Amino acid sequence: MSGEPVTGRVGRGYRAALAGIALLLLAVGASGCGAAAQEGEDNLLMASYSTPREAYDGILASYARTEAGSGVTFDRSFGASGEVSRAVEAGLPADVVGFSLEPDMTRLVEGGAVAEDWNEDEYRGMVTDSVVVIAVREGNPKDVEDWDDLTEPGVDVITPSPSTSGGAKWNFMAAYGAQRARGHSEEAALGYIGDLLENISVQDKSAREAMQTFIIGRGDAMLAYENEVIQAQQLGYDLEYIVPEETILIENPYAVVETSENPREAEDFLEYLLSPEAQRIFGEKGYRPVVPEVRDEFGYREPPGLFTIEDYGGWETVDEEFFGSEGSVTGVVEERGTGG
Amino acid sequence: MSARGSGQASRIPGAGRGAFGRNALGRGVVLMYLSLLVLIPLSAVVWTSTEGGVAAFWQAISSPEALAALRLTFGAALVVVLINAVAGTLIAWVLVRDSFWGQGFVNSVIDLPFALPTIVAGLTLLVLYGPGSPVGIDVAYSPVAVVVALLFVSLPFVVRAVQPVLMELDRESEEAAASLGAGPLTIFLRVILPSLMPAILGGSGLTFARSIGEFGAVVLITGNIAFETQVASVYIFGQIEGGDIPAAAAVSVVLLAFSLLALIGLNFLQDRWTRHED
Amino acid sequence: MKTRLTLRTLALGYLGFLIILPVASIFWFTFSDGLGTFWSSVTEPDAVSAFYLTLIAAGVAVAANTVFGVLCAIVLVRHRFPGKRILGALTDLPLAVSPVIIGLALILVYGSGGWFGGWLAERGILIIFSIPGIILATIFASLPFVVREVAPVLREVGIEQEQASSTLGASPWQTFWLITLPSIRHGLTYGVVLTTARALGEFGAVAVVSGRIIGRTETLTLHVEDRFLAFDLTGAYAASVVLALLALGTLFAMNFFNREEKA
Numbered sequence: 001m002s003g004e005p006v007t008g009r010v011g012r013g014y015r016a017a018l019a020g021i022a023l024l025l026l027a028v029g030a031s032g033c034g035a036a037a038q039e040g041e042d043n044l045l046m047a048s049y050s051t052p053r054e055a056y057d058g059i060l061a062s063y064a065r066t067e068a069g070s071g072v073t074f075d076r077s078f079g080a081s082g083e084v085s086r087a088v089e090a091g092l093p094a095d096v097v098g099f100s101l102e103p104d105m106t107r108l109v110e111g112g113a114v115a116e117d118w119n120e121d122e123y124r125g126m127v128t129d130s131v132v133v134i135a136v137r138e139g140n141p142k143d144v145e146d147w148d149d150l151t152e153p154g155v156d157v158i159t160p161s162p163s164t165s166g167g168a169k170w171n172f173m174a175a176y177g178a179q180r181a182r183g184h185s186e187e188a189a190l191g192y193i194g195d196l197l198e199n200i201s202v203q204d205k206s207a208r209e210a211m212q213t214f215i216i217g218r219g220d221a222m223l224a225y226e227n228e229v230i231q232a233q234q235l236g237y238d239l240e241y242i243v244p245e246e247t248i249l250i251e252n253p254y255a256v257v258e259t260s261e262n263p264r265e266a267e268d269f270l271e272y273l274l275s276p277e278a279q280r281i282f283g284e285k286g287y288r289p290v291v292p293e294v295r296d297e298f299g300y301r302e303p304p305g306l307f308t309i310e311d312y313g314g315w316e317t318v319d320e321e322f323f324g325s326e327g328s329v330t331g332v333v334e335e336r337g338t339g340g
Numbered sequence: 341m342s343a344r345g346s347g348q349a350s351r352i353p354g355a356g357r358g359a360f361g362r363n364a365l366g367r368g369v370v371l372m373y374l375s376l377l378v379l380i381p382l383s384a385v386v387w388t389s390t391e392g393g394v395a396a397f398w399q400a401i402s403s404p405e406a407l408a409a410l411r412l413t414f415g416a417a418l419v420v421v422l423i424n425a426v427a428g429t430l431i432a433w434v435l436v437r438d439s440f441w442g443q444g445f446v447n448s449v450i451d452l453p454f455a456l457p458t459i460v461a462g463l464t465l466l467v468l469y470g471p472g473s474p475v476g477i478d479v480a481y482s483p484v485a486v487v488v489a490l491l492f493v494s495l496p497f498v499v500r501a502v503q504p505v506l507m508e509l510d511r512e513s514e515e516a517a518a519s520l521g522a523g524p525l526t527i528f529l530r531v532i533l534p535s536l537m538p539a540i541l542g543g544s545g546l547t548f549a550r551s552i553g554e555f556g557a558v559v560l561i562t563g564n565i566a567f568e569t570q571v572a573s574v575y576i577f578g579q580i581e582g583g584d585i586p587a588a589a590a591v592s593v594v595l596l597a598f599s600l601l602a603l604i605g606l607n608f609l610q611d612r613w614t615r616h617e618d
Numbered sequence: 619m620k621t622r623l624t625l626r627t628l629a630l631g632y633l634g635f636l637i638i639l640p641v642a643s644i645f646w647f648t649f650s651d652g653l654g655t656f657w658s659s660v661t662e663p664d665a666v667s668a669f670y671l672t673l674i675a676a677g678v679a680v681a682a683n684t685v686f687g688v689l690c691a692i693v694l695v696r697h698r699f700p701g702k703r704i705l706g707a708l709t710d711l712p713l714a715v716s717p718v719i720i721g722l723a724l725i726l727v728y729g730s731g732g733w734f735g736g737w738l739a740e741r742g743i744l745i746i747f748s749i750p751g752i753i754l755a756t757i758f759a760s761l762p763f764v765v766r767e768v769a770p771v772l773r774e775v776g777i778e779q780e781q782a783s784s785t786l787g788a789s790p791w792q793t794f795w796l797i798t799l800p801s802i803r804h805g806l807t808y809g810v811v812l813t814t815a816r817a818l819g820e821f822g823a824v825a826v827v828s829g830r831i832i833g834r835t836e837t838l839t840l841h842v843e844d845r846f847l848a849f850d851l852t853g854a855y856a857a858s859v860v861l862a863l864l865a866l867g868t869l870f871a872m873n874f875f876n877r878e879e880k881a
Contacts (some may be wrong), residue, residue: 161578212847213481452866456840602715
């Protein structure tokens with residue numbers, strides 16, 4: 001620290017700098033107010049789980065060319081499904097919300113942010129479908145062909161964490177359901193989950209982060225949305241994937257938020273998501289469109305042992321019985337997760 | 341750097357009434373600013389953590405996942421403190437007592453971790469020491485990664501605390517010890533190290549406080565594996581996202597308590613050490 | 619001599635592997651695709667708006683904390699009142715608080731369900747998930763630096779000159795501009811540089827309160843993570859390099875003022 005006291009007049013430059021800072025402060029305050037006031041009537045905030053992000057780039061562009069869509073601008077916020085749902089619950093001013101699974105919507109229905117009848121349309125509030133698949137590296141070096149291969153010693157498996165990620169819950173239910181579909185008991189199926197956990201080396205917060213981890217080189221196999229893997233392939237990453245004979249049908253819900261200041265524009269957009277154009281863009285990005293005519297264009301093979309979450313009582317039951325604090329999967333995670 | 345000025349004696353020559361002596365307004369503004377920004381928000385964390393009663397608080401911090409995260413956090417922080425104390429002293433030594441080409445550059449590099457955003461630090465470490473590492477070292481998604489990331493961000497603390505002390509250190513006692521036949525190691529341990537201790541402790545306190553709270557540098561490289569690489573700050577983040585705010589608050593309170601204890605404790609140790617030396 | 623060489627090698631090796639190599643590698647990865655890719659990544663609209671938001675948040679935080687820091691240092695050094703040590707500790711507190719906890723604390727108070735958040739929301743003021751929240755988080759994280767740098771200088775220069783000035787009839791304001799400010803100039807500048815560094819780079823606290831509306835509430839550090847998660851490594855590296863360059867600028871300023879201070 002300097003020893004001698006510095007005296008004398010303040011340099012002109014120094015004083016100017018301080019005045020500048022004060023001005024900046026004022027200017028920013030003013031511009032902040034300005035920006036808030038300027039927010040046009042037709043701006044929609046779409047908050048969604050992270051996987052359909054690239055599909056939206058295309059859909060928003062094509063929506064802007066439609067009559068309803070011209071003049072509507074969009075802000076986007078992406079994150080893990082549960083995270084987005086909590087954020088909207090906590091006041092994120094979204095107009096349209098999209099989740100990877102229904103409970104995240106149910107939470108908003110209970111909080112009054114989403115209308116009770118959100119799922120009473122032709123497609124039960126769902127906009128896209130997909131299935132849980134097993135992604136492997138090019139050439140499938142570990143020879144992973146089916147669920148059973150994932151619990152072989154030395155196979156490093158990646159999946160996001162079920163505590164934040166909707167994708168992870170789909171993954172674990174797919175694994176569990178596949179065991180049950182093969183006639184194994186509940187205990188055996190949970191035992192399988194435990195064996196699987198011992199091979200899981202990374203549990204990211206969201207499906208997207210898990211995919212990122214896999215892409216940069218970690219793990220031999222990954223449980224993922226089919227669309228996410230297709231998209232990674234489209235981006236040029238060398239991945240292959242297996243659709244197991246028994247797997248779960250993923251359904252992704254969408255809805256308009258009740259507190260939206262532009263409910264009409266938001267409804268229009270939601271309607272557009274079910275239009276052939278938008279469904280086709282979803283399809284091109286690897287989703288299975290919910291509109292049958294568009295789905296047929298893509299020729300996805302339906303696995304013979306495809307089951308749905310309804311087969312296990314629906315999400316409300318599943319969430320409590322499997323993923324709640326007393327849930328069976330939670331129990332296995334606590335018991336076996338510490339071992340590995 | 342922030343290590344500067346810590347551990348100074350508390351008798352201050354400038355205290356007393358200057359031109360601003362009677363200005364209660366200033367005091368009010370300062371209090372208001374601190375209250376709105378720091379005191380009230382942190383009180384809210386403590387308040388929220390105890391909302392469900394002591395039992396709920398206890399349950400939140402003793403859930404297996406939270407315990408594992410806390411254990412890893414403190415374990416890693418202690419390892420980092422130890423490595424940093426040794427490496428930081430060594431680097432300060434080389435910067436002060438050695439001279440070589442490029443020393444000025446090396447000296448500036450020390451502050452880089454402080455200036456570099458933590459998320460960038462995390463990304464750079466992941467690129468270099470993650471899967472696909474160009475140098476063939478892959479520590480990502482393991483507890484080692486946590487330690488490496490923390491070593492990166494806390495590097496300046498010990499170096500910048502020890503450096504000025506070393507510069508001002510009287511070399512006569514070293515020379516005297518040498519003339520009495522003491523070897524370099526003895527001189528270091530008996531003569532130099534004791535004078536450096538307060539600085540090392542001060543730097544270590546900051547290292548510890550920083551390490552147990554770090555988020556940006558560890559979030560990408562650890563992979564968030566519960567029970568294995570999930571540190572407390574990432575756990576808290578997950579709980580906030582997962583909507584379990586009371587659990588997030590409870591673990592936050594534990595972290596807050598420990599970082600405060602670290603800072604207070606080390607201040608105390610420093611004081612005692614300084615007095616002892618005098 | 620041999621020990622000296624060993625120590626030097628050890629120290630430089632440690633620094634090389636921990637700091638220099640990683641930072642160099644990010645530059646290498648960014649520019650290995652050519653300058654064009656870098657440029658198109660950083661001029662992408664989302665990146666540009668993130669850059670501006672970072673500048674705004676850091677600008678406001680630095681301005682607020684500069685004014686506050688000087689005032690607080692004066693109060694701490696020149697005033698005597700009960701609870702002064704507590705006040706001092708309180709200003710240091712943000713150094714010991716994890717960024718994530720900063721975010722959580724702000725949500726609990728200013729979020730829609732928080733202590734003040736509901737009241738503010740009724741008046742149409744949204745703090746969390748919008749720019750004010752980001753600014754608050756940045757201010758909190760970078761709060762202590764000016765105080766910590768200015769207070770010791772203020773202590774050292776003493777009060778004689780200030781007293782002389784007011785005896786000669788100068789108003790407190792004049793005394794501040796003509797006497798106090800010039801004497802704390804160096805400490806203040808250094809404190810401002812440190813505040814800037816922290817404010818530009820804040821991530822954890824901002825991540826909790828931002829809501830991540832792309833192009834709206836994403837700072838440059840959040841943009842780095844966002845690009846990383848969008849499989850756009852080039853974009854993540856490019857934004858990182860911009861931040862690293864800002865950091866290097868800050869570092870340069872730090873060294874510059876440090877040297878000036880010593881001279």
